[in-house]
Amino acid sequence: MKAILVTKHGGPEVLEYTEIADPVPGEGQLLVDVDYAGVNYIDTYFRSGTYASEPPYIPGTEGCGRVVDDPLGEIAPGTLVAWHDAPGSYAEKVAVDRNRLVAVPEGVQPEVAASMLLQGMTSHYLLHGVRDTRPGDTMVITAGAGGVGLILTQMAAALETTVYSIVSSDEKEDLAYKAGATKVFRYGDKGSALAEEIKEANGGKGVNVVYDGVGRDTFQFALEVTGPRGLVCSFGSASGDVEPFKIQELNQHGALFLTRPSLKHYVATDEEFLMRAQAVVRAIEDGTVRMRVHPPYELKNARKAHEDLQARKTTGSVVLKIERD
Numbered sequence: 108m109k110a111i112l113v114t115k116h117g118g119p120e121v122l123e124y125t126e127i128a129d130p131v132p133g134e135g136q137l138l139v140d141v142d143y144a145g146v147n148y149i150d151t152y153f154r155s156g157t158y159a160s161e162p163p164y165i166p167g168t169e170g171c172g173r174v175v176d177d178p179l180g181e182i183a184p185g186t187l188v189a190w191h192d193a194p195g196s197y198a199e200k201v202a203v204d205r206n207r208l209v210a211v212p213e214g215v216q217p218e219v220a221a222s223m224l225l226q227g228m229t230s231h232y233l234l235h236g237v238r239d240t241r242p243g244d245t246m247v248i249t250a251g252a253g254g255v256g257l258i259l260t261q262m263a264a265a266l267e268t269t270v271y272s273i274v275s276s277d278e279k280e281d282l283a284y285k286a287g288a289t290k291v292f293r294y295g296d297k298g299s300a301l302a303e304e305i306k307e308a309n310g311g312k313g314v315n316v317v318y319d320g321v322g323r324d325t326f327q328f329a330l331e332v333t334g335p336r337g338l339v340c341s342f343g344s345a346s347g348d349v350e351p352f353k354i355q356e357l358n359q360h361g362a363l364f365l366t367r368p369s370l371k372h373y374v375a376t377d378e379e380f381l382m383r384a385q386a387v388v389r390a391i392e393d394g395t396v397r398m399r400v401h402p403p404y405e406l407k408n409a410r411k412a413h414e415d416l417q418a419r420k421t422t423g424s425v426v427l428k429i430e431r432d
């Protein structure tokens with residue numbers, strides 16, 4: 108089959124389009140023909156070696172496609188499914204754990220299904236896991252027009268919260284407003300000034316929670332914009348890892364809480380996975396979340412997809428389309 112292979116850590120150039128043997132499903136797995144593979148920021152951390160990975164490996168963990176064969180005969184061949192946590196998804200075929208997939212309902216486009224689970228379940232656990240969101244809550248979301256950013260904003264807006272979104276361009280500002288952000292800001296080089304601007308918009312107070320996927324460049328700002336006893340949720344490092352800091356700073360900024368969560372701990376059991384996956388599918392079906400998928404890249408152009416994602420050129424979710432001869 109055709110696949111993307113990483114043989115050494117590095118930049119997007121280490122993503123090689125190549126021919127490789129089909130995967131062999133293990134126990135509890137089934138073989139799927141991939142139609143679209145989801146591209147996530149975490150894929151760039153594994154590629155660069157920031158997160159532990161052992162080359163050679165095929166990147167990607169989620170996607171959408173048709174079941175080729177289910178050894179247990181429970182799922183009919185041809186059934187359209189979406190999955191999470193199947194390493195090797197940037198390929199024509201992948202072995203998927205039967206407990207980490209959902210059927211794709213009619214009316215949900217395959218490119219949407221391919222990118223809904225990781226970012227959708229992340230948005231879900233951030234709002235219903237890390238913290239129980241209540242109507243009237245105030246929050247800041249950084250990278251507000253990215254894959255997670257747009258879904259998180261829509262889910263949060265539906266819970267009657269106030270969302271201050273931060274983005275880097277006019278197009279992204281427009282998308283963040285359309286997703287339901289109350290007010291959209293730019294990072295600029297404002298630092299503390301941006302925190303003050305947001306507090307002013309928030310009635311002179313810090314916010315209840317900051318959801319920050321940017322990391323190094325926004326961490327100090329996150330401490331400054333959070334109100335007393337509020338939560339700084341640092342869930343990603345698109346700009347690099349947060350520098351070490353003194354925990355006393357949490358006290359100085361108002362007895363803040365800090366968490367650095369990851370999805371795997373919030374879908375730790377199959378039951379929790381199913382609960383969050385079904386909530387995401389429901390939100391898409393009932394229109395609470397309208398997924399925005401960046402124009403798909405062909406599998407062989409995975410390199411370009413990573414380049415654009417890291418150069419902040421994409422909006423919404425990113426997918427690779429697998430074309431078959």
Ligand code: NDP
Nearest residue numbers: 148250253254255274275320342343344345346369370419
């Ligand atoms: P995005 O689509 O949000 O892409 C990243 C965005 O980050 C860019 O579009 C850009 O938006 C912003 N950004 C700010 N500074 C930089 C920088 N220096 N370099 C690159 N991008 C920058 O990606 P995802 O939705 O896939 O992921 C968003 C974040 O959430 C990532 O940090 C990811 O690791 C994290 N994540 C964490 C999970 C968890 O469970 N902990 C699960 C899923 C994602 P702008 O131009 O508007 O600033």
